[in-house]
Every structure is written in structure tokens, then in C-alpha cells.
Amino acid sequence: MRIFLAGATGAIGRLLVPLLLAEGHQVTALTRQDPSAIHGATAVIGDVYDATRLREVPATWPTRTTAAGEWSRRWRNWRRSPPRRRSGWCCGTGCCTAPAPGTRRAPLMADLAAAGALPAGPEITSFLHVEDAAIAAVQALHWPSGAVNIVDDEPAPASTWAPVFAQAVGAPTPSITDGTRPGWARGASNLHARTQLVWTPTQPTWRSGFAS
Incomplete structure (x- = not known):
């Protein structure tokens, strides 16, 4: 499976990347930090709070799984009404x-x-x-x-x-x-x-x- 992962160098993301790779998934990882910290995945520099950069990100994927406009639309909708969580x-x-x-x-x-x-x-x-x-x-x-x-x-x-x-x-x-x-x-x-x-x-x- 081709997977795009935001927060790949965070507390959960840095554990998640090797688990996904071990299962044979192709991982494209978004990070604000040095991409050399991501091993085995394709690193993309970006920030989830930077809407302009997010619109550019899909064009950098090895295999495009969704059009840039559609991906940006979904992200904007999520930002307007993010999932609610309990404490x-x-x-x-x-x-x-x-x-x-x-x-x-x-x-x-x-x-x-x-x-x-x-x-x-x-x-x-x-x-x-x-x-x-x-x-x-x-x-x-x-x-x-x-x-x-x-x-x-x-x-x-x-x-x-x-x-x-x-x-x-x-x-x-x-x-x-x-x-x-x-x-x-x-x-x-x-x-x-x-x-x-x-x-x-x-x-x-x-x-x-x-x-x-």
C-alpha cells in the first residue's frame, strides 16, 4: 500500500515508519526536520500548517494517489471541522x-x-x-x-x-x-x-x- 504520513519524526511517527516499512508498504513521509532522520521512506519537507506547501506536496510523491486539488480540498475541510476527541x-x-x-x-x-x-x-x-x-x-x-x-x-x-x-x-x-x-x-x-x-x-x- 502507498501511504502518506504526516508527522513522521514525531513521537508516534518515528515508531510508525519502520512498522509500515516492515509490512512492505511504500511510505512518503512529511517532516519539518532534516529528512535524513527518516530511513527507508521517501521524505518530503513541509508543514501541515503551511497550506501553500501542502498544495505542492502531492506533485513530489513517487506515485500520485490523489490529485493535488482534491488532497488540498480534503485538508481544508479537515482544518475547518477537525475530528472531536475526548480527553x-x-x-x-x-x-x-x-x-x-x-x-x-x-x-x-x-x-x-x-x-x-x-x-x-x-x-x-x-x-x-x-x-x-x-x-x-x-x-x-x-x-x-x-x-x-x-x-x-x-x-x-x-x-x-x-x-x-x-x-x-x-x-x-x-x-x-x-x-x-x-x-x-x-x-x-x-x-x-x-x-x-x-x-x-x-x-x-x-x-x-x-x-x-
Whole structure:
């Protein structure tokens, strides 16, 4: 299969590229960084926030799988109405470190914890280890179409997981806050993925995921 991958040098992307290549897929990888960091895939320099560059990208692919205008239209539609998600974060190597200077990413969990700003209230969060995210992405190429929750087995309120995370990264223990949990902050269940798609997380809980 010919696959175009954005974020190929990110926490998940750098694990995903070798998995895709190992399955025999042809990968074209979009990256803002040095393309020499991508091994085995065709690297394309670009930024998903640069609409002009995105319109040029399909012309650089070894085999064009969609017309430049159609690809740009789909991207613009996604930007106008991106998929909504419930409260969830990745854990594992690369997800809890500070972002590179000049990136558009918001402060990550370790930064918030170090600053004493990591919320520790009743909001329930689902986590997913970066390795499990990459593995699921490859497996999903063979799944039926449709939305699937890919999360670990233990949704938990921030009042439970935040102190454990702070300890794992050497940050001060956050203050537990009370309040009413918003309806959207209810986490997610991986029951469908486990029972219908035979997907099993290698890190079944954030407790071990933080430690890794």
C-alpha cells in the first residue's frame, strides 16, 4: 500500500515508519526536520500548517494517489471541522518531554507538572502508550472503516493519575482539586477494539506507561 504520513519524526511517527516499512508498504513521509532522520521512506519537507506547501506536496510523491486539488480540498475541510476527541493523552518516550523551540505545540505534561499547573481534578482521562498508538495505526489498515477508541484499559480521574505522573517525572505533587466533572471528560473504552478487532495494548495502564 502507498501511504502518506504526516508527522513522521514525531513521537508516534518515528515508531510508525519502520512498522509500515516492515509490512512492505511504500511510505512518503512529511517532516519539518532534516529528512535524513527518516530511513527507508521517501521524505518530503513541509508543514501541515503551511497550506501553500501542502498544495505542492502531492506533485513530489513517487506515485500520485490523489490529485493535488482534491488532497488540498480534503485538508481544508479537515482544518475547518477537525475530528472531536475526548480527553486523552499519549504516554511514553517522546510525549512527556519539552517541545522543540519554535514548534506550535502547547506545553506538554512534564512542563505543566514542573510549573505546578497540571490539573488534578475529577476530569477522567484515557491514555495510550506511543508504541501502542503506532501498532494500532498499522493494524487499522486492515480493519473495517469506522471510528475506534484506541486507549489503554484504565481511564482515570486526574486526581488519581496526576500525582503518579508528577512522581515519575520528578515534579512536585499537584494539589488535588474538587469540582464537578464536565460531561465530555469521561474517558473512553477500548472494548470494541479488544473484542471485535482483537487489539490488545502492550501497556494496559498508564501506571506502567508513565514509568516507561
